[in-house]
Amino acid sequence: MTVSIRALxxxxxxxxxxxxxxxxxxxxxxxxxxxxxxxxxxxxxIELEEGGARLxxxxxxxxxxxxxxxxxxxSRHATSKIASLDDLEAVATLGFRGEALPSIAAVSRFxxxxxxxxxxHGAALRVDGGNVGEVMxxxxxxxxxVEVRDLFYNVPARRKFLKVERTELAHIEEWxxxxxxxxxxxxxxxxxxxxxxxxxxxxxxxxxARLSETLGExxxxxxxxxxxxxxxxxxxxxxxxPHYSRTGADQQxxxxxxxxxxxxxxxxxxxxxxxxxxxxxxxxxxxxxxELDPHRVDVNVHPAKHEVRFRDARLIHxxxxxxxxxxxxxxxxxxxxxxxxxxxxxVAPVVPSQSTMPWQASAQSxxxxxxxxxxxxxxxxxSTSVKQDAGHDSANTAVxxxxxxxxxxxxxxPPLGYAIAQLHGIYVLAETADGLVVVxxxxxxxxxxxxxxxxxxDTLGLRSQPLLVPLRVAVAERxxxxxxxxxxxxxxxxxxxTRSGPQSLNVRSVPALLAxxxxxxxxxxxxxxxxxxxxxxxxxxxxxxxxxxxxxxxAVRAHRKLSIPEMNALLRDMEATERSGQCNHGRPTWTxxxxxxxxxxxxxxx
Ligand SMILES: Nc1ncnc2c1ncn2[C@@H]1O[C@H](COP(=O)(O)OP(=O)(O)OP(=O)(O)O)[C@@H](O)[C@H]1O
Ligand SMILES: [Mg+2]
Numbered sequence: 001m002t003v004s005i006r007a008l009x010x011x012x013x014x015x016x017x018x019x020x021x022x023x024x025x026x027x028x029x030x031x032x033x034x035x036x037x038x039x040x041x042x043x044x045x046i047e048l049e050e051g052g053a054r055l056x057x058x059x060x061x062x063x064x065x066x067x068x069x070x071x072x073x074x075s076r077h078a079t080s081k082i083a084s085l086d087d088l089e090a091v092a093t094l095g096f097r098g099e100a101l102p103s104i105a106a107v108s109r110f111x112x113x114x115x116x117x118x119x120x121h122g123a124a125l126r127v128d129g130g131n132v133g134e135v136m137x138x139x140x141x142x143x144x145x146v147e148v149r150d151l152f153y154n155v156p157a158r159r160k161f162l163k164v165e166r167t168e169l170a171h172i173e174e175w176x177x178x179x180x181x182x183x184x185x186x187x188x189x190x191x192x193x194x195x196x197x198x199x200x201x202x203x204x205x206x207x208x209a210r211l212s213e214t215l216g217e218x219x220x221x222x223x224x225x226x227x228x229x230x231x232x233x234x235x236x237x238x239x240x241x242p243h244y245s246r247t248g249a250d251q252q253x254x255x256x257x258x259x260x261x262x263x264x265x266x267x268x269x270x271x272x273x274x275x276x277x278x279x280x281x282x283x284x285x286x287x288x289x290x291e292l293d294p295h296r297v298d299v300n301v302h303p304a305k306h307e308v309r310f311r312d313a314r315l316i317h318x319x320x321x322x323x324x325x326x327x328x329x330x331x332x333x334x335x336x337x338x339x340x341x342x343x344x345x346x347v348a349p350v351v352p353s354q355s356t357m358p359w360q361a362s363a364q365s366x367x368x369x370x371x372x373x374x375x376x377x378x379x380x381x382x383s384t385s386v387k388q389d390a391g392h393d394s395a396n397t398a399v400x401x402x403x404x405x406x407x408x409x410x411x412x413x414p415p416l417g418y419a420i421a422q423l424h425g426i427y428v429l430a431e432t433a434d435g436l437v438v439v440x441x442x443x444x445x446x447x448x449x450x451x452x453x454x455x456x457x458d459t460l461g462l463r464s465q466p467l468l469v470p471l472r473v474a475v476a477e478r479x480x481x482x483x484x485x486x487x488x489x490x491x492x493x494x495x496x497x498t499r500s501g502p503q504s505l506n507v508r509s510v511p512a513l514l515a516x517x518x519x520x521x522x523x524x525x526x527x528x529x530x531x532x533x534x535x536x537x538x539x540x541x542x543x544x545x546x547x548x549x550x551x552x553x554x555a556v557r558a559h560r561k562l563s564i565p566e567m568n569a570l571l572r573d574m575e576a577t578e579r580s581g582q583c584n585h586g587r588p589t590w591t592x593x594x595x596x597x598x599x600x601x602x603x604x605x606x
Contacts, residue, residue: 011130014076014099014106015155020303021103024162025052025151026171027304028104032146033179034094035101036060038081039144042202043187046176050193051168053151053159061143064116067123070135074112074127076102090294094259097303104148106130107155111147115140129154173198177214178260181253181287184210211238211287215251218244219285224331226288228323231315232296235323237288241331242274242582245282253287256297261308265533266290269317272537273324276544277331277579279586290316314534321537329578333444333590334415334437334571416575416590419567425559428567435594441562441570442555443583448573450551450584454544457513462539464494465512473505473520479527480505486530493539495523514542548584 008016022028029052036044039062049055065073072078079098082088088096104110105127115122122140126133152159162168169192180188180200187202203209212220222244227236240251254266266288274284298309310316416439417432428439475483483490484499494511510519522542529536556562562570574580574589583589599605 010076011106014102014130017076017099017303018103018107018155019158021100022107022151023304024171025056025168026175028052028056028108028148028151029058029172030175030179030304031095031100031104032056032058032148035146036062036144037183037186038093038095039063041143041186044189046188046190048169048172048190048192051162051165052172053162053165053168054149056148056151057145059143059145061141064119064122064142064144065112065114066116067114067119067135067137070112070114070123070125071132074101074105074110074125074132088300089298091299092257092294094305096300099303101146105132107158108151109149109153111149112144113138113140113147114144115142117142176200178253180210180214182255182258182260182289215285215287219251224327226323226327228319230319232293233316233319234291235288235320236291237286239270239288239324239327240285242277242279242284242328242586243588244285245278245586246285247281247283249283251285251287252283255289256299256308257291257294258289259299259305259308262306263308263310265310265313265317266320268533269320270324273321273328275537275541276584277328277582277586282586288320290320292316317533317535331579331581332577333439333574333580335575335581414572414575416571419564419571422562422567425561428562428570430567430571432592435592435596435598437571437590437592439571439574439590440583440587441567442557443587444570444574444580444589446548446552446555447580447583447589448570448577449554450544450548451577451579453547453551457543457547462492462494462543463512464491464496464509465515466496466509467507467515471507471520472500473507473523474503475505475524475527477503478531479524482527482530489530489535490526493526493536495519495526495539497523511539511543513546514539517542517546551584 021031025048029046029048033044033046036058039060041060041062043061045057045059047055047057077098079096081093081096081098082091101110101112106129109129110127111124112127113122113124119142122138124136124138124140152162173190176188176190176198180186184207185202186200188198188200189196190198200210200213208220211223219238219240222241223238224241225237226239228234249267252267252270254261254263256263270284270286270288278284296311298311299305301307301309413433415432416437417430419428419430421429422441423429423438426441428441428444430437430439480499480501480503483497483505487497490497494509494514495507496509498506498508500506505523507519507523510523514522522538526536526538529538580589596605
């Protein structure tokens with residue numbers, strides 16, 4: 001039997017396209033809001049019924065569409081946003097494919113009403129299951145209204161896949177959160193089944209208010225502002241401090257030139273940056289905006305535009321990793337980090353980490369303290385020559401341990417204050433300018449030891465150790481190619497690898513510190529990373545794990561009695577050590593109770 005080739009009818013073409021663009025009601029909300037934003041809307045109203053399956057009605061106050069162009073707006077491959085390949089390669093609008101409206105109209109009962117600001121009245125166009133009606137005059141305030149009823153009524157197979165109302169609504173709300181974060185200047189009002197359910201205020205660009213509305217106050221309290229530019233790239237936004245971690249990836253928002261996307265490579269870079277400070281199995285929370293020349297990113301990868309392709313993915317991975325890694329390193333115990341309170345370009349807390357430089361507590365620090373880097377008092381922790389009990393009785397006396405170098409002489413109290421006691425051999429209690437600090441002594445000491453070991457090993461580099469008998473490792477051809485192409489990278493990591501066949505490698509040396517581990521498994525993981533992300537931190541990670549174990553063994557055990565000077569030395573070291581807010585396993589090392597909080601325990605001052 002021969003089957004002749006024929007062109008598909010327009011409606012079917014649109015329904016096929018709808019398969020990619022319209023997955024569920026949330027995809028429609030996304031497309032319609034993106035259109036409103038592209039039209040310069042400031043305020044968007046969203047009415048939903050039955051999780052959007054029965055009705056989605058979106059009104060905006062944007063530029064509107066001319067009456068005679070309404071039929072074009074709902075026809076395929078018609079767009080006002082690009083006109084040439086050059087435009088496509090430098091897209092600055094959210095839409096550009098000219099297929100969202102026709103796709104949506106092909107699988108619903110669709111109504112488009114619009115009026116440009118200078119037009120006397122508006123016009124409406126109805127499309128029912130793909131049948132385009134006549135343009136009719138209609139009263140309408142300036143802007144556009146799109147109504148989508150009975151989604152998939154004419155595609156029963158798709159309708160079956162719609163989930164219960166609650167689930168579809170949750171998808172819409174999640175998308176709205178993502179949007180509310182990306183466009184803090186836009187007001188959004190949402191109602192469901194006739195009841196207002198959410199309102200995002202434009203709020204004069206009050207970033208913190210919007211962050212709090214979308215992600216909650218806890219996120220805001222633990223958010224760190226990052227803002228870094230280099231090599232034509234800028235990454236800015238907020239990352240949560242490690243103690244605010246999540247069980248899932250539900251608060252991870254990435255925007256590339258304002259577009260919400262998922263990107264494995266950037267997600268991986270973030271994960272790597274948090275690796276050292278996050279409790280096992282926990283996920284970081286972040287809102288990050290990556291900005292770069294549109295020519296350096298291809299947005300036309302997927303009809304729903306959830307993904308992009310970077311021309312220099314490796315550079316971006318590295319840039320994001322470094323920015324976040326450095327920002328997280330700044331979380332030293334006691335340090336108040338700067339969270340900006342306006343949408344002004346940030347004063348990034350990413351301060352240079354030269355250990356000789358005095359560093360400054362944030363101007364917004366409730367303590368308002370000036371802090372100096374304490375030179376290592378680590379050795380003094382076990383030293384018997386330390387004068388006992390110096391500075392014991394008053395928080396205002398000079399610092400106990402090696403006071404001449406260790407502290408400011410301005411009489412200012414350091415962020416973690418002065419030790420007053422040890423509790424049950426586990427915790428150090430310290431009096432601070434505004435209350436009480438409790439430190440988990442073992443956890444804190446472990447981190448300090450770990451950071452010192454890392455620094456010491458960083459200066460040594462990753463030395464390699466030759467194997468007595470070279471190791472033959474069978475790999476996939478792609479991995480063997482990568483091993484050959486990245487021989488230099490592997491050498492820097494301590495591996496000496498040559499290719500011995502299409503799918504085999506010869507390993508002559510391995511990183512010295514890790515020779516006792518399983519170097520073959522490590523090499524395989526490194527190759528997978530190099531294939532996927534163009535770089536690998538596996539060796540560093542494995543090394544760090546080893547150093548962390550060493551630090552754990554070296555750290556003061558619980559129930560060891562510390563003298564006050566030893567405790568003070570520990571506090572000063574915590575203030576000076578990167579990442580000292582978390583122990584090596586991501587648990588917090590300290591906590592603070594302000595006097596006001598303590599007063600509340602006793603109902604004082606009421
Ligand atoms: N809310 C709106 N306000 C003003 N113009 C609109 C609005 N919605 C759609 N349009 C116009 O209709 C055209 C078609 O919209 P449609 O969403 O189908 O395509 P697009 O946005 O150009 O590309 P994409 O398919 O990538 O979304 C747009 O190019 C725009 O000119
Ligand atoms: Mg569009």
